[in-house]
Amino acid sequence: MNSLILFMALGLSVVLIVGTIIIYLSKDLLVAILGSAVISLIASIFFLILQAPDVAITEAAIGAGLTTGILLYAMKKTGRYEDD
Amino acid sequence: MDAGLIFYGSAIFLMVMGVFIAITGRHLIKILLGIDVFDTGLNLLIVSFGYINGGTAPIFSKYPNIFKNVVDPVPQALVLTAIVIGVAEMAMGLAIVMQIKEKFGTCNIAKLKELKW
């Protein structure tokens, strides 16, 4: 792994950390769900860096795409804000 | 820069935060999100275990010129399974949450007090 990729990974991991903190703090579930989608997306980039293209595609399709979709449907039913 | 610190570190950080969100979350969907984050971290950790320095993806597009140095394919295959299982669990959990919302009228875990010690 060359240092450029590592530097990129470092930047992405900072985004990961911010993402989890946003999920924890946000009272708006929409923001939290989008946060988890971003985390899945970054994880799929990490899989690509780690030479696992199969996992990367699956994580991008399932983790970032489909899971977000079903979560959004569920959120529509259960209400968007945490304090109800 | 230490590659191990970045990949292992961010994977384990995701796991820790996932458990933390699942334990302290009050909204049921937040709890499921925590479990999802935990699973993502675990998958990242497993794939990082399989990485081998200088290895390429285990796909030999120029057969029979086999390029020997590849990363471990087994953890990748296992993670594929784990991802799919994770989404299945999530779907099941969301179905339960939606029914809870309908029956209890709330998704706050502190207000689910039907069963007591």
Place this chain on the structure above:
Amino acid sequence: MIRRLIALLVSLYLGYILYSFVYVHFPFGERPLRGVAAHYVENGIKEEGATNIVTSIVTLYRGFDTLGEVTVLFLAATGLGLILAGMKREEEEKPEPTLIMETVTKHLFPLVLLFGSYIFIHGHLTPGGGFPAGVVIATGYFMMFIAQRSFTPSEYLLSATESFAGTLYVIVGLLGLALAFSFLDNVMPLGIPNRVFSAGIIPVIYIIIGFKVGSEMTGILLHLKEA
């Protein structure tokens, strides 16, 4: 607040233990390829004919797991339907999709389906395979029933596809048992690696999985939409 802080500290501490354990015993990137993994990399193409080693592990070497994995998805779709059945439906005001959205999705839909089928047909050559392909197809349907006013896939057809693909998968496995005395054996000719028609039953399995996952995921999304 104090309880949350304690929870955070405890989970951070557990994470630290895990990190130091992992760091000492499995240093990053320094593990040699050994055990079954070495066997798969060396003999994978000879034995199963797929140039993507992960694919041959997923569909054949550990094909039994994949059958279980398909079952888990099937289970999720079924359980979701069972639990959500009988929920009150709320008729809410649906925002009208714009003309642009309707036109674009109409023309994009066949392309998405084509892309999905491309992924699962080339599963043994390129990264991807049946699971992401099925999800891509489901996303196509998802797009359609968000953007089109009068588009509802037939639940009957979805359920039939799902069920038929599942039974077909088991039958392919049993074929191996009948012809080679081993469940899920690669009984078809391997062909020349790197061609589309190669690798024996791998493309067949991935096509089945693609259909099955596609119909299951579409079913899940449909159930959630209608709940």
Place this chain on the structure above:
Amino acid sequence: MVSPILVIALTLFLAFSIPLLHMLSKKLPPFVPPLATLINLWILITNIKHVGEGAMLITTAGLKPPIAINLAIDKFSLLFAILIQVIGFLLSIYYLSQERKDMRFYMLFLLNILGASGIVMTGDLFNSFVFLEILEISSFGLVASGKDKKALEGGFKYMMIGAIGSSLYLLGIIVLYLSTGTLNMAHIAKLMPSIPDSVKLFSSILFLIGIGVEVELFPLNAWAPDAYQGAMDEISTQLSSIISKTGIYLAARIFLTIYGGLYATNIIFYLAITTFIVAELAALMQKNVKRMLAYSSVGQMGLLMLILSVFAKRGDVFVLTTAILLALNHAFGKGLLFLSLGSLTGNTRNYDIEDLKGAGRANPVLGFLFATGVLSIIGMPIFFGFWSKISLLISIMKANLMYLLALLLLVFLVELYYYANVIVNLFKGEGKKYRIGVIPVSVMLLFALSLIVFGLWPHPVFKIAQNAAASLMERSMYISSILGGM
């Protein structure tokens, strides 16, 4: 010879084909689970004579064990597989008497049986994880399928703990894979001496967390009483008779076969003894009979883990035999209790001890069935439970563990007290009479009959359990029969 892999393949085939059958005729789906379990039972019974010393090897994908997934069936797994099919068959007959519009329930039920049989038959660690997930996810669905408040809450709690637990189980598998380079159970067991001690300890704790959810060990069993109480009565039967027994199987297989004598013995011992005492005391406090039965189930699982942790390391076949007998007794006895309790309350889902007053006198058959279950669980003579409890006490005395003996006797007295309380309540005062169909009564009678028959002629069961325990202890035999001369 019929390959035992057909147990899994055919069950899956039938489960997948239920929607197609439903399209043919709406009456067909309820008959699929009895058919499937009956075929499975036949396949397993024809295979009894093929399973000799060591384990029977069934390959998949045409390759030898460490390379591809294999099934490994020894007498221990065969016994549990048959137990699962028998209970599954009885329950699926029971379901025939109920009107259910949703075919998806039968699919979930069948897949639950499939997950349990997969766990007991597989010889591959990761494969056991996949089947564990099938078992868990279908259990969440079954528990929540009651769709009232209690069922949903119990289901959600189970899901939360189960999801994290099984993820840690996966991490344990990966740690073992990284240190041995294989996922095959026998191969890992063979390479076990080469693994550093800290890795062994760490992975065994991860496994313990994963399995602890299933066997309801102390910090991980918060879901158990809620799920048992919230679920429908048949589902509670399934939880206590199939799912937790599968957990015990998995614990024995992993800690005995793979780790070769429990590795984290002390941890398991303290957790199990806490589970046992706390659960039995909690059962004593309950006003709700179903919750009381749930706590009693948790306590029994704690007792089983306790026996495993204390005696397995000594390689004592006799004690393992008792553990298996206890598990069998509990599977049939608790199953009977949950089923008959449901009928005694007239399916009102109101289990308060006050509401049960006189129900036994008003419905003598049901009262008799409930009493049979109770008597067998507390270990009265002529019932099956007697033999397991007596041999347990004898073996503890032989091992000279007097403090354990005193503790067990004390807890058994507690058990006796709260069960007697329920029985007295059942036969005192006037209760309501309920109509009950032929099928449920005959299923419960079969449960009760098995308890009495095994109690009067314990010898064959004893022999079977002994063989199973012996094959569990023959670790080197298991390894060599799977890996050949490797």
